[in-house]
Amino acid sequence: MLKIFTKTKIFILDTLFPISCLSCNKDDAWLCENCLENINLLSFQVCPKCEDTVTEYGQLCRNCKTTSDLDALVVALKYQDNHIDKFVHLYKYRFVEDLHIPLGKIIVEAILNSGLPMPDIIIPVPLHKRRLRWRGFNQSELLAKYVSQNLTPGFEIPVFSNLLTRHKYTPPQMKIGKYADRQKNMRNAFAFNHKSDSFQQLEQLEHSNKYNVLLVDDISTTGSTLFECAKVLKQNGAKKVFGAVIARQDMKN
């Protein structure tokens, strides 16, 4: 039912606003090939915790290392550049699923440029089932699948979509102003799902008790979502937990 509603909504939107490249207004794609090629990826990565120190592939700096379970975060672009805010809005709130392809390409490029070590498995940041029902798709899962199929030519890194579950229904991080509130919002929001088929697949891996994970999400703000996911994964056998996102949204206050 919701799916039909979503599709109808997209159809109506397409009729009202014909598709054209958000950057150059030409072509019938939201992001044309030409503009995609000319997008400027960030030329360096910083520590995801303090965001001050430049580090190799976005590793934690020496000062922050002891305070976080996330080992590194690759950020592809600046949120304010290249109309990325508009693309992300269309993708998340206007349900334009096809945008996962150009956005996925952007993440893959950024990971390859950064020199991030290749992970054993990829996990999309899960949605609460209520939000999944509302949106009809997990935007991070589509990105994760694209990354899995395109990061290492000829080899698909397995995507474990339900190894983590989000059991706390929380307001979207983007709608919460204060840094401390965002952190509180995420506290204990995720759980490791031993009953999932992903867990069964994990047990088949050679490194099932010391695996390296890449968490994929669309946008990160304070990083609390990724830090929380990393904490749960480390409690359950993960050796290294990396993250990759399209952009980091700056805090307003």
Ligand SMILES: [Zn+2]
């Ligand atoms: Zn264009």
Ligand SMILES: [Zn+2]
């Ligand atoms: Zn730091």
